[in-house]
Amino acid sequence: MKVTVVGAGAVGATCADNIARKQLCDELVIVDIKDGVAEGKAMDLMQTAQLEGFDTKIIGSTNDYSKTAGTDVVVITSGIPRKPGMTREELIGINAGIVKNVSQSILDKSPDAIIIVISNPMDTMTYLALKSTGISKHKIIGMGGILDSARYRYNLSKALNCSPNDLQASVIGGHGDTTMIPLTRLATYMGMPVSNFASADVLEKVAADTMVGGATLTGLLGTSAWYAPGSAGSMLVETIVRNERRLVPCCVALDGEYGQSDICLGVPVIVGRNGWESIVDYKLNADEQAAFNKSADAVRNMNEILSTLNL
Numbered sequence: 001m002k003v004t005v006v007g008a009g010a011v012g013a014t015c016a017d018n019i020a021r022k023q024l025c026d027e028l029v030i031v032d033i034k035d036g037v038a039e040g041k042a043m044d045l046m047q048t049a050q051l052e053g054f055d056t057k058i059i060g061s062t063n064d065y066s067k068t069a070g071t072d073v074v075v076i077t078s079g080i081p082r083k084p085g086m087t088r089e090e091l092i093g094i095n096a097g098i099v100k101n102v103s104q105s106i107l108d109k110s111p112d113a114i115i116i117v118i119s120n121p122m123d124t125m126t127y128l129a130l131k132s133t134g135i136s137k138h139k140i141i142g143m144g145g146i147l148d149s150a151r152y153r154y155n156l157s158k159a160l161n162c163s164p165n166d167l168q169a170s171v172i173g174g175h176g177d178t179t180m181i182p183l184t185r186l187a188t189y190m191g192m193p194v195s196n197f198a199s200a201d202v203l204e205k206v207a208a209d210t211m212v213g214g215a216t217l218t219g220l221l222g223t224s225a226w227y228a229p230g231s232a233g234s235m236l237v238e239t240i241v242r243n244e245r246r247l248v249p250c251c252v253a254l255d256g257e258y259g260q261s262d263i264c265l266g267v268p269v270i271v272g273r274n275g276w277e278s279i280v281d282y283k284l285n286a287d288e289q290a291a292f293n294k295s296a297d298a299v300r301n302m303n304e305i306l307s308t309l310n311l
Helices: 010-021 037-046 088-109 122-133 144-160 200-211 213-221 227-241 286-308
Strands: 002-006 027-032 057-062 073-076 114-117 140-142 171-173 180-182 246-255 261-272 275-279
Touching: 002 010, 002 088, 010 027, 010 037, 010 227, 027 037, 037 057, 073 088, 073 227, 088 114, 088 122, 088 286, 114 122, 114 227, 122 140, 122 246, 122 261, 122 286, 140 261, 140 275, 144 171, 144 180, 144 200, 144 213, 144 227, 144 246, 144 261, 171 286, 180 200, 180 286, 200 213, 227 246, 227 261, 246 275, 261 286
Parallel strands: 002 027, 002 073, 027 057, 073 114, 114 140
Antiparallel strands: 140 246, 171 180, 171 261, 246 261, 261 275
16 A cells, blocks of 8 residues: 655645554555655655664655555645635635646646645645546545544533543535534534534534634744644544544545535545445535635635636
């Protein structure tokens, strides 16, 4: 099994570190455009192999995609991170060309690879990867819903004073401060509705805090977060390479599901060795569906910016 991580920044390096520690592949390639960075981080990670007890071979490459040949799963993290005050929309013009070129370069050497998109704005970059490559929609997955759901469980665990591992809670919709939808109605603590343990006001605040989770961290750190995004990316790789068929919220292409088409948006999907297999219907109520439609409209507006770029 071979995995490639494109982008050796904080998110990519964290993702690669987790992949290596979990021994999810025999060979892991890290690619970056900056001279020596991927090679240096690959060497640094390889020097932890004996300390951490893994045997994965890690290779660094400065923009040489020949070393990625035979990749089964690629994680695209490349692009500039969001800076304080910067919207995800403002990232499109910069990151769109990067994501398109990376996707095509990977598939040129590994036509059967499954593509995981982390680059922001993630919903639009996932849609771009789908439209610019022409490969099966089941082989292109945006990671955002997994990260947003992890942040939701974190906020819920603080409010309920419990372990996040005892919670089931999902976020669907767009991966953005105003487009994500924490599904409070379906959130549970050890099988019981979270509404049994917290008031409506508390749960409303939890959802609101989750929606601005990325912006909150950007304000604190001065750049985008990396530990949780990198971990979320490696979790998705694990689900694929180990054929775990987990039910997770991911950004995928919709063709009538949840009332939307010609868009990539976060919905619950079953993910296994061949990519995402099927979309699960959560049976949204009227308010949730209205929120989902509003989220789709916002993401579609961002997608329209792609048509104005010379890609």
